Every structure is written in C-alpha cells, then in structure tokens.
Amino acid sequence: MRTTLATLLCCLMPVVIATAADEPLSPYEWKQRQKVAFEHSERVYADALKRTGLLAQYKAMRDTYRTDKDGAFRIVFGQYLSWYQSFVGDYVGAHDSYSIRQLAASDDAHSPLDGGYTAKPALDEIAELAKGRKAVFFNEAHNVPVTRTLLVELLSKLRAEGYTYFAAETIYASDTELAKRGYPVEKSGFYTMEPIAAEMVRTALHLGFKVVAYESEKEGNGDVREYDQAKNLYERVFKNDPQARLVVNAGYAHIQENGKYLGGRSMAQHFAKLTGIDPLTVEQTMLIEHPAGTENHPYYQKAMESLHPTSPIVFADAAGKPWTLKPKAYDVSVFFPAQVIHDERPTWLTLGGLRTEYSFGGAACQDTFPCLIEARYANEGDDAIPADRLVLDPTGNVENTQDRVIQRHPLTKGSLYLRPGKYRITGQDVRGHALFRQDVTVGSGRPPVAVAQ
Incomplete structure (x- = not known):
C-alpha cells in the first residue's frame, strides 16, 4: 500500500498548495518546500508504523504534528494524520487536520436555489436515479467519512433494485477470505481501517453483493493507475458476467466523466470506453461543510442557511432531472448537512x-x-x-x-x-x-x- 499512499498524495497536492498562498514564496521555492515536507512526512509515517498497535501509531503521528510548526510539513503531513484520526474515530479532528477548500469556479452550474429545482432526500432520489442503470459510481473524501454514510444507507435499496457487485477503492485483492469471513480485517485494505468504510464493506457482504477489489497493482501514477482500475472492474465484473450491475465507491475525481485528470483520463472515463457503459456518477465531496479557516462553496452556505437540512439532499427539476455542480463531469451532486457535534x-x-x-x-x-x-x-x-x-x-x-x-x-x-x-x-x-x-x-x-x- 505504500505506493498507493504516495500516489494519493501526489494526486491531491496541487489542490492543497493553494492553501499556502499566503506564504511569500515563489512557485519554485514552494515546490522545493513541498518536496522536503513530503520526504519528512514519509520518514515520520514510517517511524510511526514501527509502533505496535493503532493507538501508538496514531499518537506518534499526532505528537510530531503538534511539535513541528513548519507550514509546508503541516499541510502535507496533515493528510497522513487525518487518515489515522479517522481510523481511531476522531472525525472532527480528521476534518480539521486536512481539508480541500471548495471555491466557486467558472464551470459551476447556476445555483439550484435560483429557481427551477426542488430539494429532495438524497437517499430516495439516488435510488430512483439508479433504476435501470448498469453501474453507479459514488465518490468520497477519504478523511471525511460523512461522505461514506449515504452509500451505507443506500446499499440495501440498490441491492433490492438488482445491483449485484460492489467495489471500493483500495480493498486489497490479496484478502481472498473477505467474502467467506464476512467482515474486513486489517489486511483487507487501507481505508477500510476506518469503521464507516468497514461498515460499508460489511453491509455489502451481508446484503449478498459480490465484493470486488479493483485497485491497480501496477507501478505508476496518473493515467496508468486510472486505466488499470477501470480494466480491473471490467475483467472482474462484466467480462464474465455481462448482466452484472455494479456499485463503485472511489475517491474524489476518479469518477469524473469528462475532462483531463492527472494528464490523462479518469477511471470512470476509461471504464466507459472499455465497457460501453455510462455510469450514474454521484459527486459527494464538494458540497460538504468545511472547518473554520477554510471555505465552503457559496452554494453550500446558502443551501444550509435557507433549507436547514438534517439529512443529505439533492436537487431535481420538474422533469426529474438532477442538478449537478459540474454538469460536464458528474450526473448529480449531494449536499451533506452541517455537522452536529455531541x-x-x-x-x-x-x-x-x-x-x-x-x-x-x-x-x-x-x-x-x-x-x-x-x-x-x-x-x-x-x-x-x-x-x-x-x-x-x-x-x-x-x-x-x-x-x-x-x-x-x-x-x-x-x-x-x-x-x-x-x-x-x-x-x-x-x-x-x-x-x-x-x-x-x-x-x-x-x-x-x-x-x-
């Protein structure tokens, strides 16, 4: 999993750099700082993994993060720490340690609050949109497990609708006993170390889904990984079972349907070309609450202030067509309620x-x-x-x-x-x-x- 961890950081770092724009550094200077910070983070992480047990590993990472005040290190290592904070159930801390701000962009659709759209419960509406489809792809923010909760709730509805396969990013193909055992263990995957991710896999197994590992095991980042993930989905699902219906849970823009991704195509784009299947793509990472000091998307802020939802919502027009923040990339966007902490x-x-x-x-x-x-x-x-x-x-x-x-x-x-x-x-x-x-x-x-x- 070490290669995959480095790949994930490589994929997200260009977005994170923007959070350090207040530092008086040239792009070259910041790139060098980032490189040093990444190497330092890798050493700290490797040292933490030498500890026995999850609590000791988490504590070693947390203590180093507290004492090292270097801005570049805290940005880079904050992602490492946030994963382990989510693993031990400190979800508030995980979101505080690492957050990708969501600014308004030129490719955003008009706000659904401007007219023509009605807010609907995401649980029911997505289940309805998934009817008759061969595949439905959900994305998640890996350190913000609220973006996993809707799919855990939806799995029973999707199974009742006839979906038969479930695939999640970074489940390891090497865990050949997963289906027989009926629950994930440490060797099952990386993100499945987090209890909600584990509950997602456990729920799929209990409902009778065939759970598929599709992570690439090839060396290389970007398009190499994206193509291999799509190829694994095709070969492990549709090649031998053309009547299969597939639910996929992936990270961030792996499910975008158009545009460049890491210099090539996304997993979803490769999947569509290999299979001829147009998946329903459900975006869940952009319209969520961000911690203080970062920025919510302005549409999110207005929706929360106007509607005060208590469960995830989507928007649809009178004809039932769903609203999406990025019309060229995703089919439907989910708004998650502001967190209530108890x-x-x-x-x-x-x-x-x-x-x-x-x-x-x-x-x-x-x-x-x-x-x-x-x-x-x-x-x-x-x-x-x-x-x-x-x-x-x-x-x-x-x-x-x-x-x-x-x-x-x-x-x-x-x-x-x-x-x-x-x-x-x-x-x-x-x-x-x-x-x-x-x-x-x-x-x-x-x-x-x-x-x-």
Whole structure:
C-alpha cells in the first residue's frame, strides 16, 4: 500500500498548495518546500508504523504534528494524520487536520436555489436515479467519512433494485477470505481501517453483493493507475458476467466523466470506453461543510442557511432531472448537512437512524490514558475492524482543534454509535495492553448507557 499512499498524495497536492498562498514564496521555492515536507512526512509515517498497535501509531503521528510548526510539513503531513484520526474515530479532528477548500469556479452550474429545482432526500432520489442503470459510481473524501454514510444507507435499496457487485477503492485483492469471513480485517485494505468504510464493506457482504477489489497493482501514477482500475472492474465484473450491475465507491475525481485528470483520463472515463457503459456518477465531496479557516462553496452556505437540512439532499427539476455542480463531469451532486457535534463526535454516526448512541464511561480504562475503546460485533473475531472506535484522553494537552482528541474532565466518557445487537467492547493502552473487555447488548429502543466500573 505504500505506493498507493504516495500516489494519493501526489494526486491531491496541487489542490492543497493553494492553501499556502499566503506564504511569500515563489512557485519554485514552494515546490522545493513541498518536496522536503513530503520526504519528512514519509520518514515520520514510517517511524510511526514501527509502533505496535493503532493507538501508538496514531499518537506518534499526532505528537510530531503538534511539535513541528513548519507550514509546508503541516499541510502535507496533515493528510497522513487525518487518515489515522479517522481510523481511531476522531472525525472532527480528521476534518480539521486536512481539508480541500471548495471555491466557486467558472464551470459551476447556476445555483439550484435560483429557481427551477426542488430539494429532495438524497437517499430516495439516488435510488430512483439508479433504476435501470448498469453501474453507479459514488465518490468520497477519504478523511471525511460523512461522505461514506449515504452509500451505507443506500446499499440495501440498490441491492433490492438488482445491483449485484460492489467495489471500493483500495480493498486489497490479496484478502481472498473477505467474502467467506464476512467482515474486513486489517489486511483487507487501507481505508477500510476506518469503521464507516468497514461498515460499508460489511453491509455489502451481508446484503449478498459480490465484493470486488479493483485497485491497480501496477507501478505508476496518473493515467496508468486510472486505466488499470477501470480494466480491473471490467475483467472482474462484466467480462464474465455481462448482466452484472455494479456499485463503485472511489475517491474524489476518479469518477469524473469528462475532462483531463492527472494528464490523462479518469477511471470512470476509461471504464466507459472499455465497457460501453455510462455510469450514474454521484459527486459527494464538494458540497460538504468545511472547518473554520477554510471555505465552503457559496452554494453550500446558502443551501444550509435557507433549507436547514438534517439529512443529505439533492436537487431535481420538474422533469426529474438532477442538478449537478459540474454538469460536464458528474450526473448529480449531494449536499451533506452541517455537522452536529455531541460529546465531541458528529451525530451523522447514527447513519440515518441505523445506529444509536451508546455512552461509555472511562473508568474501565483504569486511569490509563490515552485509552482506545473498540466495539466489535459479538459474532465477529478479534481481528475484525470495529463497528466503532473512540479515544479517551482527559489528560491530553490539546493545542487547538487540529489536534483534538475526545476528552472529558473530570468525568471521562465518550459515545459509541452502534446498530442494535450484541457487541464486545474492549479497551487498550498505548502499548497495546488490554485494559478491559465487556459484552453488551444495544437495544433498538431508548439508547442504553453503559457505566464502566
């Protein structure tokens, strides 16, 4: 996965550079600073991976990020850190550490609020748009898992509509036991280390989708990777099953249908040429809330102020044609509601009501912090990616919102978000030593409260 990580950073860096425009550097000077920062980030990341356990790796990265004030390093390494913040359930911190601002652009469509369009629940409208299609492609912002939540909710509707295959970026083909096991583990992929991504894959498996790994395993960036991803989708799905119907979850502009991408074509463009299939493309990364200090798209700001949605929305005209921010690139754009934070965690973790809040006291951590709390389904192994994770750390010396961990003082507690059912909740310290293990049942009625002793 090391090559893929470098590729992802390479793909996104030109966008991130714009956030450092206030530095009095020439383009050449900034490029050199960026190169040094990338090399430094790689060393810090490699050193962090030598630690045992996810909590220790995350803490090593967070501590280095706090102490190193170099602007270029913080921009580059903020992406590395944000991935691991999402892995340990610190979703607010993950979005604060790395965010691509979304400015108005010349290729934007007119605002849907200008007339002719009506806001509709994205869950129902996209399910309707997907009817009769051979493929539907969703994109995501990898460190902002709210952009995964809609697809988790949609999978059951898409399966009922007759979709049969599900593919997600960076699932590893080497995990040949994924379907048999029924849940992702550490070796299943990179982004599936994050609980919502894992829930996406787990849900697809439980619904009977055939889950496909399509990430390129060839050396090379840009068009080489895009073509190979598309080729893998064709060969592993439609070549042997022409009647297949496919759901794809990919990152950012991999699903754009027109225009140049990294000097060549996007995965979706290659896919259309190889298969003759025009996928429904659902853009989910541009019309989301950005943290303070960055910029929301002006259409997003006005939509939130005018409509105050509590769930994802799309817009459609009287004929049912969906509105899209980028008419040449995507078929439909999704607006995600502004975040509501409770106990330092976003309430979108309910997944539209599929999960309920489960308050957990930190006494079980035996005054040992930071403490990583993980909730696994009772019928899955200890190797399973948890249904949810959080870090309790009441003694953390947080400098600013970019470095936040979930903390309560003097009472340490946090909230897990879980589907109704039986779970095994465990806690461990930064050395990977077990601190506690509890079996709990989450009901579908009033959310239970666990007081750990």
